[in-house]
Amino acid sequence: MENKAHALAAGLFLLLLGIALAASVFWFQGDRTARVHYTVVARSGVPGLNLKAPVKLRGVEVGWVDSIGFDPEDARQILVGITVDATSPVSTTTHAQLGLQGVTGLSFVSLEEADGKAALTRAAPGSRIALRPTLLDRLAESGPLLLAGFAETAERLNKLLSDDNRQQLGRTLVRLDQTAADTSRLMAALQPSARQLPGLLKDADTTAQRASNALREIETLAADSRALAQDLKARIAVLDRIDGAAVQLQTTSRNLELSLVGDTPQRTRPLVADLSAASRSVERAANDLGDQPQSLLFGRGPRPPGPGESGFDERLKAATK
Template structure:
């Protein structure tokens, strides 16, 4: 009897202390801020955005998300209701955008100002003012991904067409003609030199300065011909290196294919994993809420556990112990 009375007193004490702590926590965490309600309507996906998510104005927390649903006026649009501190400098140039926190996939509402006033959307059925919700950078990248891949594919096809067999044959023919022209120029220089040496020596002897200049000019022409032939050889070698298997052209094609594969893996693997991480975090929060609610509804479970305890004196269902008969 006495042990049960002590247990009852301890249970009442725990309940009272828990109620006091809960009241103290509510008093300390009560929100006295005055909020102004706004609505946002978006046709884009809002994955990672949850109720109670933060609303930030240029990085400063100024409110929270109060509701996420569907817009009854525009089929397929998501309707987001936010509460913004009245002290936040909301102006006709203010617009909203989804922001993401690192690699967790959790989203929040980011408010910012444009350079010029923005015409706000008309209010909905609730009559609350609406802010313009622009697409986030992440959404824009996801939308532009197919266009980027298409441009890379088109560039690759043009490079392959430019370096096709027919164009390579034409380039090789041009280099051969250039080499032949250089050889002809070298032969012409030799003939001029021979003519000057055999037939114009008497005349050149009378004008040694002119002869010296002519020889220097002929030597320059010979050097130019040799340089042209060397340049033609180098160009032919460079074209051969570009066309060789595993060369720069093949590496460009491989890099383009790797970029296409990376974008495809990002769309098929990374995005689903980010969405799964956000769903797991939401489920963990709901489990924690259910546990706290169970303890608040049945605080004596901290002492007796989840099972029901026997009734004590004065409680319905109490059965006094049976007195043992004295021994004869």
């Protein structure tokens, strides 16, 4: 009886010890973190995504995938249920993308913020988060268009690089080579002229300076000519007055001579003769000045040749023309 009692006590002890160990393990391994459930809505496929796949927020693991299935209301959508830490900053602008776990081909859900600078407004539990396609997804969708574009480009390149076009390109390159050689020869021929160009420019500058000086001298001469013309006009007016005075004096002397003829005393006749001679001299001087007014400035010129003198025939011919 005593042996059975000891065995029963030992069995109860072991049973209680096992229950205590199981409770301790459950206590230390139990997850008491508060979790929040969200639903990721995918319009495209979710390749490589499995249950218990990790969920990361900006690279930090915050939960896992707990369900994957089609939307009963819209079969074109896939609903992915995720469970994340309640303290995770999931906002109303958060969107999801699929990421690859190394080279295994398995995917995980990556949560990203659309606008990192916007004020954080936490999303309500159970909210739906849109799944955006990745770069590889967009490339896969646009792959046929890219291939069609590459094919069209290759076809155009084939047409561009046809035999005729290649021959034309070769001839063009040959002409370009010849043009470059001709340009080199022309530059070599122009180098001496280019070296002489500074001297020519200097001579042109000197010539322009001389021309400017000549123009200034011409302007000065023109001003002097205008002044000389005005002086000549004034002198001609004086000569006109002298001529008028001479004519008046001659008329007066003639009248005086006529009035005194016959009854003039013998002693007054020389006076009258002198007056007549003086009037004739004044008349001749006025006539000479009228014929050659420049004699006042430059002196009297030589008298014209008379009959029988040298140069008379040329003067007569010039007068008859």
